[in-house]
Amino acid sequence: MSLTFRRAQPEDMGLLLSLIKELARYEHLEREVTATEEILSEWLFAKKKAEVIFPMLENEAIGYVLYFYNFSTFLGKAGIYVEDLFIRPEFRHKGHGKALLRHIARKAEAEGLGRVEWACLDWNEPSIAFYLSLGAVSMQGWSAYRLTGQKLTAFAQTRDE
Template identity: 50%
Template sequence: MKLQIRKALKSDISTILNFIKLLADYEKLSHEVVATPQLLEEQIFGDKSPVQVLIAELDSKPVGFALYFYNFSTFLGRKGIYLEDLFVLPETRGQGVGKSLLQALAVQAVAEGCGRVEWSVLDWNKPAIDFYKSIGAGPMDEWTVYRLTGENLKAFAGGAK
């Protein structure tokens, strides 16, 4: 089988949304998906969008994706890549697709002088954790992610004067 990693095109929007829904289902978070094809097209392919997507294809069939954007490390004084989502179809796992997507990001990060590539993983996702450790990634156990969303975000923003 021939594996190819390529940048996503606007014509991939339905594929990207399908991967997002499959990932959400795997993570038991389907109820949180409100993205639409129109919203994704605007946010991923709109002017000055920081979001980028790689598509993995086996024999020209999409089998996975990586959605990412740039962040910045003040300590390193360099930008980095934040991998928001990585998903590979279950029937094609174990064939190097996920590793190839991550390697493509690593190559890009090194070529662009980035200081790091980072991502989050659910603590119960042992297969993913084992895979990430196998490529040399390490957890940041001393950090806790905080998030402000939905009504709490609006309420907090509304309190700013």
Template identity: 50%
Template sequence: MSDLHVRLATVEDTPLILQFIKELADYEELLSEVTATEAILRKTLFEDHKAEVIIGEVDEQPVAFALFFSNFSTFVGKPGLYLEDLYVKPEFRGAGFGKQLLAYLANLAVTRDYGRFEWWCLDWNTSSIEFYKRMGAKPMDGWTVYRVDGDALTDLAAKNVL
């Protein structure tokens, strides 16, 4: 198998990015939750610059992607890199491409003088959990993720008394 070439995505990659998102969602059994469209991604990623994407290619064929953005740690006093999604097509897994994507992002975080590199992983995804641990990642025990979305988000926003 050939080497992986990693590059930053461009606006022309928008259909590919949506395809990768849907493949990942299908793998996670969450495809019905995908509401992203090419138009939304184009605006959010390439006009508003709210997140970035890298594409991994083998022989110019896209085989992997990662979507990430900056967050901020008040304790460290620096931004961090938050990995939202990492996906390698099933037929290309086990070749070290996930490790290469993580290393690329870690290098980006170091280059940008970020203090952390973080992500979430589904509890049932034991193969990914073990992979991340082998890369030096530590699970953050004692923390619970909370989310407000949909009607609950709208309702909470309506409570704003400013």
């Protein structure tokens, strides 16, 4: 069985949502998932804000990668930000995650992009070891920040000073 890659289609939103929930369970973040098939379809296909690729064995999706384009002012080029990279547990340690990330790296190279980047939970030692084995480097000295939910709404509604 050889691994192939397939772009998500609107009819794949049930599959994608189930994989997102699997990832959330693995990351102990199930309570964070508020996405629905309709929301995913709107943002992925109507608004075209991100893209999804499924790694396929035969006719089975064994995971997914969801990514979008960002921009580096220092490089003066766009890049790819990988929001999710997930391989189902029973398919791990077979090179599929590496092949999926390589697929994204080749896309970045083919498009002349400046970089591929992603975040990883600090406790996820197996993933950290995997990323380091690929030659990725941790962004030491940088911390991620996020506004979401009520705090995002409250900040957006404050008056300019």
